[in-house]
Amino acid sequence: MRKTVFIGSLLALLAGAGVACAQEAEAGPGKSLAKAINMATDPPTPKDFVVQSRPPAERLDYIPIGAHRAERERKPMDPQTVKAREAALSALAERQKARLGGRPGAQPKLRLPAYALKAKAEHDAMVRARSRAGAN
Secondary structure (H helix, E strand, O other): OHHHHHHHHHHHHHHHHHHHHHHOOOOOHHHHHHHHOOOOOOOOOOOHHHHHHOOOHHHOOOOOOOOOOOOOOOOOOOHHHHHHHHHHHHHHHHHHHHHOOOOOOOOOOOOOOHHHHHHHHHHHHHHHHHHHHHHO
16 A cells, blocks of 8 residues: 555656656756756846946956856967977976986975075074073
């Protein structure tokens, strides 16, 4: 008895979802099913002050959620340009390897400005003085 009630209610739910899917073909079956069982809604339209306070879509630095991706502004590079850029990157990599002495994983030596070297020397002197005072 319980099994037939469960199956009957499941069939009724699926039939209702099928009707909802037929009515809203653009939303997709998942959203239609969720709306049929009151688990999804359509977003409300924003108030006028919200629309007026937003910058125009042309001035945005990001693609807003729900917006379609515009046509690419830059066209793909031709094969000659790609090869030229790869050669420039390879030459840069070779210069870096030569500069580091060919040691794998070596990092370039950090060059501090003069004011930082002076501050470091003062700090090191202060630390040495404190350690001598503590040792006595």
